[in-house]
Amino acid sequence: IGAGDTGERVLRQTRRQKRRVVGFVDDDPRKQGGRIQGCPVLGPRAALGGLLDRTGAREVLIAVNDPPGHLLSHVRDCCEPRGVAWKVVAGGVLTPDA
DSSP: OOOSHHHHHHHHHHHHTTOOOOOEEOSOTTTTTOEETTEEEEEOGGGHHHHHHHHOOOEEEEOOSSOOHHHHHHHHHHHGGGTOEEEEOGGGOOOTTO
């Protein structure tokens, strides 16, 4: 979640770790439908639950600096019932266990 500079940094790190990236989620309508380094921006965060169901993603990384509580609650509510892991990527630095 977060198709800005932090998200792009996390994408590069994720690819270096040879991990598959499904796409980005971002509320900015100008980014939706676009691509970042070839990776699609799939839609707004309101679509997260459906995107998780459709893509089979196993993890959600929140690449937003100081994410608000309502965003964290929404991600938790979408992820936990589906058994999808999620975490905030602090400062755009992906730790090895992410």
